[in-house]
Amino acid sequence: MIVTGLLLGAVLGFVLQRGRFCVTGAFRDVFVTRNTRWLTAFLIVVAVQSVGIFALTAAGAIHPVNKDLPILAVVVGGFVFGFAIVMAGGCATGTYYRAGEGLVGSWLALLTYAGSSAMMKTGLLKPFNDGVRSVTVPVRTIYETLGVSPWVLVVVLVGAVAMAAHHHLSKPKRVVATLPPRRSGLDHVLFEKSWHPFVTALLIGAIAIAAWPLSTATGRNDGLGITTPSSNLVNLLVTGQPKYLDWGTLLVVGLLVGSFLAAKGSGEFRVRVPSAQIAVRSVVGGVLMGVGASLAGGCTIGNAMVQTAQFTYQGWIAFAFMLLGTGAAAKVFIMGHRPAEQVRPGTPAAEKAQASVTTGV
Template identity: 55%
Template structure:
């Protein structure tokens, strides 16, 4: 059954790499380019998963409560730090995994630091700091339970908002994009050559995220897609050689790497790229912040922004805007401010 995690990860890695599905870009573009296209794509993935999740619960195929006490201090601090980290690292947790599979050495550095600091925040020297912040919590879990309404009201609201935003985008006149003559035909062209629309990629990711729930629960792991804990588990296994760290989530993230590598090789996008010193330093710093932030927040941009939002936990919907604010904060100092200084000196 653990191999279903590998299969799920391969699908997710393939779709994210070919669809160029970048959550960091979705957050950053809201501020830097004033575009919300990728953020709407994220909402599509959340909505698809949310509808499916509550249907599975309604029919009794998913009898779980994947929520816990709201550790609000750790979630707020960690989410903001994580948002800063993904800008410096050049990608979120999943984005770092799939970019590493494309041959980006900078992403390898960020990934190693992310895994290392995630492990340190659990059982290493930063564990006490992690537990101290996470000990501040309230017994408020799901938003719909706190408000006293059915979860379906929130599902309906999310679906309406997402549908409206999708309609607005699709109703806009689409600019013609020059395309090269296809070198592949049939399915190979669609899988490895054709440009994927972000909304199509998001729908597929939402379905994969939904499938992850019953597949993961069947192995005794209560949760859907998750990147931070499995990444830390890999590091802890390599250090301790204890098989207790190997579970469905570990196979998931390894599958993401494999699926991304297959997609990158098939589309001729794989090549080893050695970054300059500044990028290496940024990747090291960003990966470290990602590990610290995601551990404090109880999840990364997948665990919190994609999964926890789908079942309307406070953790997910508080974490999401703070991740966005973190990316904006970092984008100002790495993108906006340098451009302003360049314009002044030009």
């Protein structure tokens, strides 16, 4: 049954690559170009998954378990992770799918991210990680604190995200010159046509929902996750112990497979070697990603996408501090090195900057 992790991971990697779904770009856009289109797409994933999680829980198909909030680790780890993803050029999933495209910088970031997360979870830095995460406060979910049904928060979230999506969809569409399609039918849709961010978000939301029962069926009581599976993959390769081979481990392997197939099929696969400066930044960013995600208890997927969908304090606090960390790094590495007109919303230079941030070019 754990092979479903590989299959679902391949589908997710394919969708992420073809949809150019970059969480780092979504977060950076908020600060660099003051644009929330991709952040709205990210929140669509959270809202869709939230409906699915609580529906599956009500049906008795899954049984999510929430723990006390490790407040210090979540705050520090979330900020460090948010800062690191700008340095690395992508968050956990972004690094995986860009590695599948042939970006050597993402290979470096991925290796160091997985390695440092393994050190934090099972290696030399485990005592430090456990020590910081031991500082907890006895709160778990927002709806428990408010004394309301989780469906109240689901309705509020879905409504707010629907309004944000409508805001962006109602804007006048820009006419962009494009070349005539070279493919037709399903081949055109899968490998050539640009995917709308909100359509991609709906697909990822559906994948995130499917992850819960598929993972639960193998004894892993969780949904999508990247950091612990990456750590387990390193431990599996180093020790050969079968206990590290589970649904999540195959999920992250599937991400590489799916993104590679998508990049090859669309003609976007190309081995690209970064400059020495970018390579060093990718390595440092990858290390900090592993440290930050391990402290916070998850990355932009495990925390900002999955835990938020469950309305846990850990998820939403980590999400907030990841955004703050991304904003701080954007100010250091992006906004501080661009002329003023490149960061003013609405200018052609700002639009070009937004495109480069979103695509990771």
